[in-house]
Amino acid sequence: MNNETRQILIVKPSSLGDIVHTLPMAHALKRCFPGCRLGWIVQDVFAGLLERDSAVDAVYPVHISSTSDPHAGRFVYLQALQETLSSLRRLRRSFKEHPYDLVLDLHASFRSGLLGRTNPGGERIGFKDARELNCFFQNRLIPVPDSAEHALDKNLLFCEQLHCRATDEDFYMCCSPEDKTVVQAFLRRQGIDESQSIIYANPAARWQTKFWPGEKWAECADRFFGQGKVMVFGGSSADLPYIESITRLMRTKPFVAAGRFSLAESVALIQRSGLYVGLDSGPMHMAALCGVPVVALFGPTHPARVGPYGVAHQIVRAENLDCLECRQRSCDHLSCMKGISVQMVYDAAITLGAGKQPRNRA
Numbered sequence: 001m002n003n004e005t006r007q008i009l010i011v012k013p014s015s016l017g018d019i020v021h022t023l024p025m026a027h028a029l030k031r032c033f034p035g036c037r038l039g040w041i042v043q044d045v046f047a048g049l050l051e052r053d054s055a056v057d058a059v060y061p062v063h064i065s066s067t068s069d070p071h072a073g074r075f076v077y078l079q080a081l082q083e084t085l086s087s088l089r090r091l092r093r094s095f096k097e098h099p100y101d102l103v104l105d106l107h108a109s110f111r112s113g114l115l116g117r118t119n120p121g122g123e124r125i126g127f128k129d130a131r132e133l134n135c136f137f138q139n140r141l142i143p144v145p146d147s148a149e150h151a152l153d154k155n156l157l158f159c160e161q162l163h164c165r166a167t168d169e170d171f172y173m174c175c176s177p178e179d180k181t182v183v184q185a186f187l188r189r190q191g192i193d194e195s196q197s198i199i200y201a202n203p204a205a206r207w208q209t210k211f212w213p214g215e216k217w218a219e220c221a222d223r224f225f226g227q228g229k230v231m232v233f234g235g236s237s238a239d240l241p242y243i244e245s246i247t248r249l250m251r252t253k254p255f256v257a258a259g260r261f262s263l264a265e266s267v268a269l270i271q272r273s274g275l276y277v278g279l280d281s282g283p284m285h286m287a288a289l290c291g292v293p294v295v296a297l298f299g300p301t302h303p304a305r306v307g308p309y310g311v312a313h314q315i316v317r318a319e320n321l322d323c324l325e326c327r328q329r330s331c332d333h334l335s336c337m338k339g340i341s342v343q344m345v346y347d348a349a350i351t352l353g354a355g356k357q358p359r360n361r362a
Helices: 016-032 044-051 076-097 110-117 151-155 157-161 177-189 214-226 237-247 263-272 282-289 342-351
Strands: 007-011 037-043 058-062 102-105 123-127 140-142 198-202 230-233 275-279 294-297 313-316
Touching (some): 007 016, 016 151, 016 157, 016 282, 037 044, 044 263, 076 110, 102 110, 140 157, 151 157, 198 263, 214 230, 214 237, 230 237, 263 282, 275 342, 282 294
Parallel strands (some): 007 037, 037 058, 123 140, 198 230, 275 294
């Protein structure tokens, strides 16, 4: 079948960073084959992000509780099972009326294999190195060479399978004029005018081992403020208690956007920023895809595999530690993050030209 007219379903329900790493592939497919129809199965909390994207024709939201969430309750596995079964039934009804002829499983798990099977027929493609028996759900497997070390490079292997090559123009994120208006109104209320550049700060992550001490965040924000640079703390409403513990330590006026914006509005705020300073998490990948220079604080994770992709950046970490890149989600000493000084972060920001206007690809 001609790729130009294909019905292509993407299975990549989570997480935020993984979805961001999949967007260039989707953009490339739509650019190479503008007549194709792209659908995407995604967790409902991320659906709004994809609904804004001009390359995605149909979004299929699911709600399945994360069994790896450190705050999940004791019955999370039972809850996730019930939600999975409900989602499978709902998707099966949707795809019975509008089936896809190609299913791209980029999540590579047992559950994503089940989600892909809800589409009747069609060719299913997945990674050859997939975990959790995912390979048994697929009709075609993509070998993963050692050169595809970064998660985004690995996802782009799907483009090669479909005879499409990604280019720089495929690296962008979408938001609406309304999203930008909401952000502009918020910044005006904070006393930040349109000519003033801001630094988007992301101090929170899902892993406890990725956190940088709150007192260092406070000192960093005060130091930037003293140099005429405004640091705006982003994040979700769940991050607010931690961010407030930081702002209580600050001597200067804090600017907090966490919990105020949807994901698409957060894209608009990041695009408005001249620099990202923060942890290895979803917003870091959003900033990179928006073309905003990144100062990324790394400890338990591997920058070559999940670091900022295709954008000017500085990796800041405490070198010469045996436990770096341990990938542990809990730790009793946190040496890797505590070893990062405020001066290291500040110097990295200055190297990237903190305060300059962003270089958006979109």
